Amino acid sequence: xxxxxxxxxxxxxxxxDVLGPGGYRIYANAFGRSPTRFHASISNPNTTTSRLxxxxxxxxxxxxxxxxxxxxxxxxxxxxxxxxxxxASLRVQLETLLGVRDVERLRMAAGASEACFAKALDKPxxxxxxxxxAILSALRLLSQQGGDLNSLVNELLAMQHQNQIAA
Numbered sequence: 682x683x684x685x686x687x688x689x690x691x692x693x694x695x696x697x698d699v700l701g702p703g704g705y706r707i708y709a710n711a712f713g714r715s716p717t718r719f720h721a722s723i724s725n726p727n728t729t730t731s732r733l734x735x736x737x738x739x740x741x742x743x744x745x746x747x748x749x750x751x752x753x754x755x756x757x758x759x760x761x762x763x764x765x766x767x768x769a770s771l772r773v774q775l776e777t778l779l780g781v782r783d784v785e786r787l788r789m790a791a792g793a794s795e796a797c798f799a800k801a802l803d804k805p806x807x808x809x810x811x812x813x814x815a816i817l818s819a820l821r822l823l824s825q826q827g828g829d830l831n832s833l834v835n836e837l838l839a840m841q842h843q844n845q846i847a848a
Contacts, residue, residue, distance in 0.1 A: 691723065692723040692726065692731040692732070692735040693723045693724050695735055695738040696734060698738070700751050704751075705723060708815075712814075729809060732792045732793065733812035736791045737812050737815040737816050739837060740815075740819040740820060740837075744822055749822045754818045755818075757822065758819075759811075763814070764804065764805035765805065770802065770805075771802045771810060771813055771817065772784070772802035775787070775802065775817055779820065779834065783830070783834045784802075786838055787837070789838060790834065790838050797809060801813050
């Protein structure tokens with residue numbers, strides 16, 4: 682089941698659509714994850730990882746539609762420094778780009794708990810931080826091209842709401 686779109690598919694299938702047949706391997710390797718474990722996590726639509734990857738894929742699809750390569754997004758995301766010496770936390774970077782209100786709305790679109798969300802944004806080594814880095818990277822590249830990020834967040838929330846009604 683695909684949580685953030687009209688079609689019913691797992692995050693694995695969506696990742697293949699965005700990055701190609703071996704997309705999950707590209708994504709997992711970029712963030713230093715085991716492709717086998719990552720594959721298992723995104724094959725189950727009920728995991729937080731699957732929901733976050735689905736959201737990241739939705740944002741990457743929008744970026745791809747704007748002419749931005751999803752592979753470029755993943756490479757850029759893997760290089761994002763956060764929370765280290767002299768680097769702003771992932772939360773601060775997202776809030777600077779979107780605003781506090783839209784960052785919370787992004788959490789709701791991802792279906793992530795507040796605890797998971799806080800940990801991923803405030804701890805650079807958190808398990809789910811790479812997915813938010815991918816989202817941040819795609820949003821940053823979209824904003825550089827003049828994309829309307831507020832309407833994108835609204836669209837993501839609307840898709841999530843539509844799927845909740847369908848379920």
